Amino acid sequence: MIRPLARSIGMIGLAAMTANCVMFANAALAQQAAPQSHSEGRLLIHALHSANYRLGQLGTALVNAPAEFATVWQNASQASASTDGIVTLTYWLIVMLIGCGLEWYYWTYAASSMRVIDETLIQSAAQAFRLALRRFVLLAAGLILFTVSISGSLTFFEWPAGYENAVFTSLLLILSLRVTWLLADTVLAPGRGRFRLIDVEPRCAALWVATVVAVGMLLAISTIVGPVLEQAQAPDAAEALHILTASLGAILVLAAVLRHQYVIATGDETEHRKPPKFPVELLLPLMIAAVFGLWLVAGSLASTLLASVFIVSIIQWHLRRVIFFFWSERDFTRSPGGVTLHEDVSAIASRLAPSVALSVARYGVCVVGIAAALLAVGVPISEVENSQNAVTRFVVHLFGVTGLALVTHVAWVAVRVPIDQRIRELGPSDTHGRPNPNARLMTLLPMLRMAAGVVFGLMLVLSALWTFGVDVTPLLAGAGVFGLALGFGAQALVRDIISGIFYLAEDVFRVGEYIESGNNTKGTVERITLRTVALRHQNGPLHFVPYGSLGSVRNNSRDWSIDKFNIPLPVYVDSETVRKIIKKVGESMMEDPEISKLMLEPLKAKLYRIDPGVKIFRCKFRSAPGNQFEIRTEAYRRIEQSLKDAGIPFAAGTQVLINEATGLPQLAAPQRTAIATQSAPSEPQAPPMQQPQAQLS
């Protein structure tokens, strides 16, 4: 059930994103279009118009850009080849010397710690993660030192007027380059598979680092240098720069994707790859093309939205692998092939922490995606909440619902995963085997899981409705009244369910036990459901007994059972000899491994009664429940053999009474004897043989 739910959460997030994007895209288009256009058709026409307009603008920008670039370049070189330019460059170099020098000095100490990390032999995923983090902290500390010392030394100098901008721009570019590089390098860890934080194809890690850094750099150039150009009265050059960086970025990402796919395709030659259900390989290039195309015709707003939708979907698609990667047992040797996942993903999915992390991450990705989209659109986040716009309000509510879904899902996972784990530990229940000592848990746990699922689902639905402004009070009240009516009407049903819960809670019976209920149904418990218990009678029929009518229950399979039976012997035998013989039989039975494992106390006998002509010995043993019958059979067999060996006959069923009055022998009706030789009613009565062959083979 986790998968559908997890997926549905992802879908809700996606839906939120999509709704969001559609809305803002529409708003953006509407802004550009004339205010009176409302119908869809008009909107489309306006979209076409604005695309046309934008393409025209881009064309003009490209045409005008070279001239503007030339002017800018001329101005810049003139500005730099001046007194102020020399001063600026000198100060800039000094600032760099200080920044790089301090960082270098830091590394003369930190390099050793870094190498310790690299040489450590890693045993577990947690250790790898910790070391990767420590590595990151070391590198980040260097970068921070660099940044701080540069910013500090910047303020020392009196920069020539008008040149600060260039200095700041260059430093910002350097810093953004280093930050993206550091992050990409930490996450993808090219050449250091042991420290990788994402399950990326090892041969492509370096490729992706390069791509991320290059694209990040292009983005930085576009956003940092673009405004500078605009300030320098070169708007077309700025636009051309945007076109250039966007196209280059798209080409780079496309090339990386294609290269990645090529590497993967060539790598798996040995194993037979089944064709994918959907041409995923085509999908990514198409997405890139779509984002770039949208950027061309509709500008950065729409394309950012589309890109964030795509990125969120791609991340959601891979998130399970990404998250579970942290918990996977991997190959931590320094093998050149890099890291391979050894652990079965489903085994990770059954653990609590990964599952919770996954659902939190899914939600987090959605939230970040939506926030990025909102930022891109330029909507002040603080105002969204109080917006009067119905669609905006809907989106906000959707946000809330997604949050609720997350909380519910985490709660559900927190309940479900331990239950599932417990069930798996208890093992499959075999209704025809020996009673599983954990049979009660096996019946209770699934019920508990289902109950939790229902409760959580209901809570989610109700609170979602409430979030959307639907008043749930009447619903709850109605449900209360309905519940009351139902309670009266279905009293028996309620009684069954309630008493069932108590039977199970008090551990009256478990699956596999032989019970007799108060209304004389008896049998082995085969199944326990919400309302009834199914009892298999030894003769075959299956009784379905509602808990309500179960009454007092006699459980024959608990702990132990005592079996007693009588042996009549001729009155002249010596009781002590017999007692010893039987005791020996008991001892020999305890020595037989097959039998002794079922015996709790050995067989013993004592003289029970002396009747005319017969001595009745009562034998007694204690065994595991359900096995009395076979043990008794065996005991009989052995006793008979031992007595025969000792030359002691059983008491004859008939006996000759000498009638003193007639002096004639007469055949007496063997009434008493018959009664006496009958075995004392074994208590309890032997249940049907459960493993007939196993015991006495």
Added chain:
Amino acid sequence: MSQGVALQRPRSTPFNRGRLKRLLFRLRLISGLILIVYVAMHLTNLAIGLHSLHAMEEARHVLLFPWMSWPGTALLMSAALIHAILGLVTVSLRRSLTLSRTDWVQMCLGLITPPLLLNHVAVAGILHHIDPDFRPDYTFLLSVYWNMAPKSALQQVLVVVVVWIHGSIGLYNWLILKPVWRRIGAFVTPLLFFVPILGLLGFVRGGKEALARLAADGQWQDRMRQSLDMMTAAKPTLELVQSAILLIYGALALVACGVLIWRILERQRMRVTATYETGQTVSARPALSLLEISLLNNVPHANICSGRGRCGTCLVAVMSDASGLTAISETEAQTLKRIHATPGQRLACQARLIKGSVKISRLFPFHVDAAFMRDPHGPGETLSAEQRP
């Protein structure tokens, strides 16, 4: 103890390749040190400009005087020539690109130095040989740079940083392994930063003062014009000399890079293998040093001096037949002796694997630092018994 080492030492022939290499590296070091001392004095002189232009000119007679005399000039010139050529030789002698980060910086900065520096050398050094009347002093040069040729000034500022970083990497890497570093380290390290920074600041300050003087002092303007005329007259010859030097240097640099690329690409097909004490086995093309094999295969292997054969941290014990390895060179024998290595131990950066396979055991942890290697038998970390087979 070093008897075994001595036994393995190659028979010294009059013309021994290892010896030649050692001599060349020694020469490169010495010439580099001469150059950096010169540059340091030059920059210090510039730094005095922070006080005043006048003080700068006064100090010039003290600080740069030794280099102005003909033995000084000869020393400097030959050092520059030898160093540049040996630098290119070093580049072409590499077998792989397993350089440390600082080595990359040092190599690249060294290679771009001549084109950047030539302009300055031409005006300040060569011109005066073409036209003996031309006497460049700081005030003149600063005026030229700040007023007439600002682009050259930008280049000059850049080259100061380039040359200084290049030189101080070399100086630091050499000094850090010397026992004397413990005494002078705390003094030299800040110096490596203060000299260029103060020099640059002096350049700015002096430049501004020169500009002010140029604007105010009519007499000085006349002298400037005179000197500039001389410069213009000598310009064709000067440019000819410059382009000839650049052409030769460019050709040599191209050859060096070509040789480097060829050496990297050659014998890619053949493989030799090395097995480590951890059981890991890696392969590489033949004739690489054991250290290069480690680095190319991402095997952590201590190398404080990045394979120059000075530090001894790359020490390995050869656990199998060593016949595939090159013989012990003079450089290696000396370092082995210094760190008291036992027979059967080699410097991974000097022992090259020519053929077959070898089993080695790294003897120093990856994280040893220069402080430890300066004094391997001092208190603190020492090799444990099982590390010394």
